[in-house]
Amino acid sequence: MTEQVAIITGTGGDIGRAIAIQLSQDGFAVLCVDIARELNAETVDIIKGNGGKAQALTVNILDAVDQQTMLETAKTMGAPRLLVNNVGAISGASIQESTIENWQHDFDLNLKGAVSCFKTFESDFKTNQGVVVNIASVNGYGVYGHPGYSAMKAALVHFTKFAAVEYGKFGIRINAVAPGTVRTKAWNDRAEKNPKVFEEAKRWYPLQRVADPKDIANAVSFLSSSNADAITGICLPVDCGLTAGQAELAGTFSQSSDF
Numbered sequence: 001m002t003e004q005v006a007i008i009t010g011t012g013g014d015i016g017r018a019i020a021i022q023l024s025q026d027g028f029a030v031l032c033v034d035i036a037r038e039l040n041a042e043t044v045d046i047i048k049g050n051g052g053k054a055q056a057l058t059v060n061i062l063d064a065v066d067q068q069t070m071l072e073t074a075k076t077m078g079a080p081r082l083l084v085n086n087v088g089a090i091s092g093a094s095i096q097e098s099t100i101e102n103w104q105h106d107f108d109l110n111l112k113g114a115v116s117c118f119k120t121f122e123s124d125f126k127t128n129q130g131v132v133v134n135i136a137s138v139n140g141y142g143v144y145g146h147p148g149y150s151a152m153k154a155a156l157v158h159f160t161k162f163a164a165v166e167y168g169k170f171g172i173r174i175n176a177v178a179p180g181t182v183r184t185k186a187w188n189d190r191a192e193k194n195p196k197v198f199e200e201a202k203r204w205y206p207l208q209r210v211a212d213p214k215d216i217a218n219a220v221s222f223l224s225s226s227n228a229d230a231i232t233g234i235c236l237p238v239d240c241g242l243t244a245g246q247a248e249l250a251g252t253f254s255q256s257s258d259f
């Protein structure tokens with residue numbers, strides 16, 4: 001039987017790694033794509049150590065030639081069937097602090113890369129009823145810092161809806177996941193500035209915790225599976241309740257101690 005290939009970007013990072021491990025356990029042959037060779041190789045070693053099928057590819061998803069290499073490599077592994085656009089990065093913390101270069105960086109890594117990857121696999125996905133999951137963020141829904149990043153994540157959610165409507169007739173499903181805070185290496189600089197950053201963040205989450213990379217991987221696994229065959233064009237928050245509201249504020253507004 002032809003292998004079903006999942007292409008996942010940013011698999012050197014903690015969320016991408018957790019997604020790759022989970023999708024391998026779901027039965028996919030996994031193409032792990034990252035610009036960071038060593039971190040990505042570690043991910044592939046973990047998957048192979050678990051008995052899964054995986055291949056590492058060191059490329060820049062912003063490079064047109066690298067996009068073709070991604071497509072060709074995926075095809076040597078089997079039938080490209082699932083794309084997880086997980087690469088993303090923040091730069092300027094506020095509008096006052098952000099330069100136009102920050103905004104360009106945020107556009108490139110959070111939107112252009114995902115759209116480019118989608119276009120690369122578009123033709124195969126039309127014939128193979130492909131599935132796409134975009135990793136967005138709660139920043140696409142409200143103001144939590146990092147304006148360029150937030151605007152591009154909001155655009156990524158809109159792209160998800162747009163593509164779901166345009167490509168539904170081909171049987172392509174495209175959804176997004178919006179994590180809240182997830183403890184990953186991407187937080188290293190902020191955790192260095194303030195070692196209590198995660199403790200302080202918990203206060204705003206109804207579940208009084210932040211998410212783990214595995215929480216995000218579980219949502220991607222569901223949206224990629226046949227259990228989600230009737231779901232397209234949604235963005236699923238995996239945010240420990242953040243976008244539902246804040247208990248402390250509800251308590252102030254209602255003057256009730258029930259929160």
Ligand SMILES: NC(=O)c1ccc[n+]([C@@H]2O[C@H](COP(=O)([O-])OP(=O)(O)OC[C@H]3O[C@@H](n4cnc5c(N)ncnc54)[C@H](O)[C@@H]3O)[C@@H](O)[C@H]2O)c1
Nearest residue numbers: 010012013014015034035060061087088137181182184186
């Ligand atoms: N960590 C969080 O709290 C959080 C919250 C919400 C959303 N997210 C989103 O989840 C995703 C993963 O986040 P993370 O915390 O694991 O990030 P991370 O920075 O740890 O990992 C991102 C990976 O992408 C790779 N990468 C960057 N540019 C690349 C390029 N041009 N080509 C190929 N690979 C490239 C990096 O080498 C890195 O391994 C991102 O889209 C992020 O915006 C994270």
